[in-house]
Amino acid sequence: MFYLLNILIQMKIILNNSILRKTLGPFNDIGFVPTMGGIHEGHISLIEKSIKSNKKTLVSIFVNPKQFNDIKDFxxxxxxxxxxxxxxxKIKKLDFIYIPKFKDIYEDKKKSQIKIKRKDKILCAKYRIGHFEGVLxxxxxxxxxxxxxxxxxxKKDFQQLYLVKNFIEKKFNIKVIGCKTVRNKNKLALSSRNLLFNKxxxxxxxxxxxxxxxxxxxxxxxNNINRFLQKLKKDLERFFNIKIEYLENRNIKNLTISNKYLKSKIFVSYYYKGIRLIDNF
Structure with missing residues (x-):
């Protein structure tokens, strides 16, 4: 507790909604970086972009139980x-850190009416039922x-970015900025879940x-990228001892299946040692 209070004085940490409203009230140019903790260089790059683009920057840390479809994963x-x-x-010019409790986020107990459209029930939405409803x-x-x-x-969670951007920008007068995936020197996309692996x-x-x-x-x-990927899928599973959920090439504008190289990405989700990882490239 002493450690938290000491940092609080230095960093303007906000621990409840009452303080949040009083603190943010005077400001109308806030950059927001939502996180679930496990802060790494990828998060830091987002924060630095916000600091350059906005007068004030707020980072939230909240592990949202309602976006987990597997209690063990949560x-x-x-x-x-x-x-x-x-x-x-250590980040200069970071203004606020918001660390809410469940009751702060869900102080409005009204049940969410958010539903994912049928066309969007692809990739992670297909395998993690209810996940993106929880995210949105x-x-x-x-x-x-x-x-x-x-x-x-x-952009590592590309489908999440796509859905959040469409939802938030349609409802609020806000821009959702997608930022480049940060990788380590061995080309692994940085992720909080990487902390679950040994060396x-x-x-x-x-x-x-x-x-x-x-x-x-x-x-x-x-010519047919998706047919090529499907043929390769089982070989990759055997060679690396992984379970691939999906390995698909899709258009980056609307996430529809595409067999063209341009304006597309390959999306993958797989399990290694029981831990689920996603990427796109």
Missing amino acids: KSYPSNIKNDLTILK DVMNRLTTLIKPKKIFMG QELNEVEKISKTFLNLRNKTKSI
Whole structure:
């Protein structure tokens, strides 16, 4: 508690909605970076973009239980507030950190009416039933509370960015800014879930990531990219001992299936050692 109070004085940490409203009331140019903690260089890059673009920047840390379709996944999600604060306090010009409790986010107990459209029940939405309804609900609540001018989100969770951007920009006078995926020196996309691996497992995940990235170049001369990916899927599963949920090439504008190299991305979700990872390239 003493550690948290000491950091609070330095960093303007906001722990409830009453303080949030009083603190943010005078400001109308807030950049917002929503996180679930496990702060890494990817989050830091989002924060730095917000600081350059807005007069004030707020980072939230909230592990939202309503976007988890698997209780085990929720309970195992890496969470270390003390470590997150240690990292965040080193960022110059970061104004506010909002660490709400469940009751703060869901103070309006009205049941969400948000539904994902049938055409959007693809990729992660197909395999994580209710996940994006939970994401859109919490982003709706956070946006209503914080009233930011811009929201900054990474492109690693591309489908999440796509759905949040369409939903938030349609409902609020706010821009949702998609930012480039940050990777480590071995080309692995930074993710809080990477903290769940030991060093040997992380090395293997890096090899898997490099293999998927190399696929992108190989599809330049392929006529039917998705047929090629489906044929390759079982070989990749056997070779790396992974379970692939989806491996698909889709248009980046509307996420429809595409067999063209241009204006598309390969999207993948797979399990390694029981941990689910996603990427796009």
